[in-house]
Each structure stands twice: as C-alpha cells, then as structure tokens.
Amino acid sequence: MERLVAVIVGLTLVLIGKAASYSGHPLLSRIAFGSCANQSAPQPIWDAINKFDPQVFIWLGDNIYGDIRRPFKILGKERTIGPWKNVPRFIPSSHSQMLSRYNMAKNIPGYSRLRANAKVIGTWDDHDYGLNDAGKEFPAKTTNQRLLLDFLDEPLHSPRRKQAGVYTSYTFGSPGKQVKIILLDTRYHRDPLSSDGSILGASQWSWLGKELRGRPSTITIIGSSIQVISNLSATTGPLFYMESWGRFPKERDRLFKLIRDSKRDGVFFISGDVHFGEITRYDCAAGYPLYDITSSGLTQAVEEVLPSPLHFIVRFLAWFTPSTMRVINQNCRYRSCTYGKPNFGAIEIDWDAFPVKLKIEVRDINGLPVIGVDISLSELQAWNSTNKAGQDRRQCSLEVMLPWIVRHRLAILIYAVLARKQFLMLMVSSLNLSSHQPSFFLSILEALKSFYHTKISWRKQDSGKLGICAVMQTDMPSKKCKNNKPKTGILLACFRY
Numbered sequence: 001m002e003r004l005v006a007v008i009v010g011l012t013l014v015l016i017g018k019a020a021s022y023s024g025h026p027l028l029s030r031i032a033f034g035s036c037a038n039q040s041a042p043q044p045i046w047d048a049i050n051k052f053d054p055q056v057f058i059w060l061g062d063n064i065y066g067d068i069r070r071p072f073k074i075l076g077k078e079r080t081i082g083p084w085k086n087v088p089r090f091i092p093s094s095h096s097q098m099l100s101r102y103n104m105a106k107n108i109p110g111y112s113r114l115r116a117n118a119k120v121i122g123t124w125d126d127h128d129y130g131l132n133d134a135g136k137e138f139p140a141k142t143t144n145q146r147l148l149l150d151f152l153d154e155p156l157h158s159p160r161r162k163q164a165g166v167y168t169s170y171t172f173g174s175p176g177k178q179v180k181i182i183l184l185d186t187r188y189h190r191d192p193l194s195s196d197g198s199i200l201g202a203s204q205w206s207w208l209g210k211e212l213r214g215r216p217s218t219i220t221i222i223g224s225s226i227q228v229i230s231n232l233s234a235t236t237g238p239l240f241y242m243e244s245w246g247r248f249p250k251e252r253d254r255l256f257k258l259i260r261d262s263k264r265d266g267v268f269f270i271s272g273d274v275h276f277g278e279i280t281r282y283d284c285a286a287g288y289p290l291y292d293i294t295s296s297g298l299t300q301a302v303e304e305v306l307p308s309p310l311h312f313i314v315r316f317l318a319w320f321t322p323s324t325m326r327v328i329n330q331n332c333r334y335r336s337c338t339y340g341k342p343n344f345g346a347i348e349i350d351w352d353a354f355p356v357k358l359k360i361e362v363r364d365i366n367g368l369p370v371i372g373v374d375i376s377l378s379e380l381q382a383w384n385s386t387n388k389a390g391q392d393r394r395q396c397s398l399e400v401m402l403p404w405i406v407r408h409r410l411a412i413l414i415y416a417v418l419a420r421k422q423f424l425m426l427m428v429s430s431l432n433l434s435s436h437q438p439s440f441f442l443s444i445l446e447a448l449k450s451f452y453h454t455k456i457s458w459r460k461q462d463s464g465k466l467g468i469c470a471v472m473q474t475d476m477p478s479k480k481c482k483n484n485k486p487k488t489g490i491l492l493a494c495f496r497y
Contacts, residue, residue: 035272036297046110048367061125061225287382
C-alpha cells in the first residue's frame with residue numbers, strides 16, 4: 001500500500017512539474033507563419049495549417065486587404081494605369097470598412113480554430129496598414145494600429161498600444177532552449193520608396209539594437225513584412241518593382257551590421273508580401289549565412305491571376321529572372337525554386353538533435369512541402385564561418401552587381417516578344433545572318449529551350465530574308481509567323497531581318 005501511494009505521489013509530482021514547465025516556459029518546436037490573406041476570398045489553407053498544429057502562428061502582413069482597388073483603366077475619365085494615369089489605383093477605405101473587414105477575417109472558421117489552439121502574433125504590411133505601398137505619410141496609421149492590435153487580441157495594457165508602431169518581441173522556452181521572435185514594423189516610420197531613407201525610424205532602430213544586444217537566445221527569428229535578403233526589383237525593373245529592404249540599401253546594410261556587431265548567433269528572417277514563396281540566403285553579412293524564408297500568400301498568389309493552363313508561364317519567368325540569393329536545392333517542387341500558389345511557412349525545431357536541427361519549409365494548400373531547407377544550428381554561428389551553408393554554393397553577390405545584360409534579361413525578353421521583328425532590327429542594324437547568328441537572342445531562346453522543350457527554326461521568308469521563330473511545344477495551337485508554320489505550340493517570338 002505504501003508503495004502504491006509512493007507511485008501515485010511520484011506520478012502526480014511529475015505531472016505537476018510538466019504542467020508548470022509548459023505553462024511557464026513551453027518548449028517551442030512548431031511555428032507557422034503566413035501573409036496576404038484576402039478576407040473575401042476562400043481560405044481552405046487553414047485546414048493544412050491546423051493539421052500542422054503550430055504552437056505559434058505569425059502574421060507577416062496583409063492580414064486583410066483593407067484598401068480599395070480600382071480596376072485597370074488606360075482610357076476614360078479615371079485612368080489608373082499607363083502614361084495618362086490621373087488617379088491612384090488604390091485608395092483608403094473608411095474606419096468602419098476596415099473594422100468590418102477585420103471582423104470578417106477574424107471569424108473565418110479555419111482561422112478561429114487556429115486561434116483556439118495556438119498563440120497568434122503578428123505585424124502588418126501595406127494593405128492592412130490601410131493603403132498600398134504607404135509609409136509614414138499615411139494619415140490613418142494611428143487609428144488603424146488600434147484595429148490591428150484588436151484583431152491580434154493584444155492586451156489593453158500592452159506597450160504596443162502606446163507606442164508609435166506595432167513592432168514587438170516575444171521569447172519562448174527556458175534558458176538554453178529559447179526562441180526569440182522579433183516583429184518589425186516596416187510601415188509606420190518608412191520614408192518614401194525612392195528616397196533610400198529609413199524603414200524603421202529612429203525609435204524602432206534604438207529598440208531593435210537593445211533587443212539584439214540583450215539577453216541571448218538559442219534561436220532568433222526576425223519577422224519583416226517585406227523581403228530582407230532578396231532584391232528582385234533589381235532584376236524585374238523597369239517592368240515592375242517590388243518593395244524590399246534591398247530598395248533601401250543603407251538601411252539593409254545597417255541591419256546586417258547590427259546583427260554582426262551584436263554577435264548574436266542563430267538569426268534568420270521570415271517575410272511575406274510578394275505573392276509567392278521562396279528561400280533566399282546571404283553569406284557575407286553576419287559572419288554566418290542569413291536566411292530569409294518568404295511565404296506569400298495564404299490566398300493571394302501570382303499563379304492565381306492566370307488560368308491553370310498558363311501557370312507554366314509564371315514558373316518559366318520566375319526561373320528566367322536572375323536571383324543571386326535564392327536557395328536552389330533538391331527540396332524544390334519546381335525548377336525555379338519558387339512557389340506561386342497559396343502557401344504558408346512551417347518551422348520545426350528538433351531540440352533533441354545535437355546540434356539542434358531546423359527544418360524550414362514553404363508548404364502548399366494540402367500541407368505538403370514545396371520549398372525547404374534543413375539547417376543545423378551550428379551553421380548559424382559566427383565561429384563556424386567556414387561552414388558549407390547546407391550543401392549549396394556560397395552566395396555573396398547582390399543582384400545589383402550582376403552584368404547589365406544578365407540583370408535585365410527578363411525585360412529584354414519581354415520587350416523582344418512584344419516588339420518582335422522590329423526589336424531585332426533596332427538591336428542588330430547590320431547583321432549577316434548567313435554567317436553570324438544573333439547570339440543576343442539565341443542566348444535567350446536557348447534558355448527557353450533548357451527550361452521547356454522549345455524549337456528554334458530558321459526559314460526563308462517571301463522577302464528572301466531569314467526569320468527566327470521560337471516555339472514552346474504544348475498541346476495548344478500556335479499562330480503563324482509569316483510563311484513559317486512552326487509545329488504545334490505557343491509562339492514566343494518571331495523576328496525577321
């Protein structure tokens with residue numbers, strides 16, 4: 001009997017100890033994150049997120065789409081795009097409209113289940129801030145800050161309700177197994193996009209310095225609504241530009257220097273905004289590789305704007321656009337190592353491994369990985385600066401350092417396709433095609449050939465001059481190129497000189 005009592009008491013003490021440990025310092029091993037969720041769109045992805053069963057979910061911005069988007073109009077009284085644009089395409093909505101959209105988002109059944117089982121934290125980006133691409137000049141930022149914090153169930157006494165901006169930090173776990181999550185505000189204090197001014201503002205920079213130089217943690221996750229490592233605008237311009245830290249090079253250099261000077265190990269970034277998922281890495285900033293895992297979006301994704309038979313075009317353009325920072329490995333579903341359908345981010349920490357292992361993935365609507373990277377925590381330590389950074393090549397070249405013709409090859413391809421034969425005549429004013437092939441275009445067409453089964457044909461035309469036709473082989477019928485009749489496919493380009 002005494003032995004039975006002793007066993008019962010012992011088990012009770014163990015259970016009490018475990019309960020106390022979880023309630024006081026729960027060991028954090030599963031984190032999910034996401035961005036870009038249109039409250040009016042279907043959101044089936046919550047089923048996959050709930051199945052992953054995260055302990056913490058992190059919003060990275062565009063948690064709702066609160067501003068009003070006008071349709072594309074080139075002509076007419078109100079022109080939203082083109083050289084004659086006379087009105088902005090996005091306009092702010094009213095306070096009541098913002099509140100209604102937050103309430104709609106908060107009551108989506110799948111998200112409600114997540115809120116019941118996980119701690120939800122987050123920051124904002126432009127559309128939940130109140131206006132596309134807006135910064136510190138936006139007049140409704142103070143009232144919209146209250147709406148965001150209400151959406152996140154921020155306590156009424158929280159310092160976030162008194163400060164200018166929604167930046168904050170959290171620490172989970174006990175000493176030796178702590179995860180620190182720092183959430184930045186890239187809107188409230190941000191200078192205009194073309195200014196190369198400040199993203200964070202003086203007060204947030206001061207706060208961030210204290211956070212990074214403060215009590216150490218095993219892992220530090222910095223959440224930024226916009227991408228930190230990637231600067232695709234350097235390679236997509238002048239066609240279009242995306243917001244990123246790379247468009248504020250002085251601020252990004254300051255961030256890298258702060259991490260390096262703080263001597264803080266185990267730092268990586270998570271981000272959203274761009275409507276596709278990718279993983280990027282920069283090896284020459286902090287003494288160890290800095291990763292940026294981008295998940296975007298929960299509903300908004302680049303492939304969703306096209307019919308499914310044309311999704312291959314988005315994937316080809318993603319692959320063709322040069323990126324010096326993107327992690328290319330065997331964990332990618334598509335050759336571009338990007339993912340343009342709805343997705344979320346998943347972080348798993350194996351505390352029992354030695355050294356500690358991180359599995360970080362972008363997952364699809366079914367919860368299956370589409371991009372991923374496995375990181376040993378020893379790789380994210382400055383003393384181990386000679387590590388292999390996984391098994392990938394060392395990545396230290398910024399996109400802006402690429403040769404001009406490589407950096408702008410996407411624009412060159414698009415302009416070539418649009419201009420067709422006129423473009424060739426402008427670029428090659430005196431070229432004897434019988435003895436010299438236009439290598440400028442062939443390099444582009446060969447790139448297409450290596451990505452998809454593409455044929456380049458050289459044929460005589462009625463004028464007696466040669467033509468070039470690039471055809472992507474598909475089941476869709478092609479157009480005719482003068483007298484050239486390529487095989488079944490989509491005509492990409494046809495030039496005549």
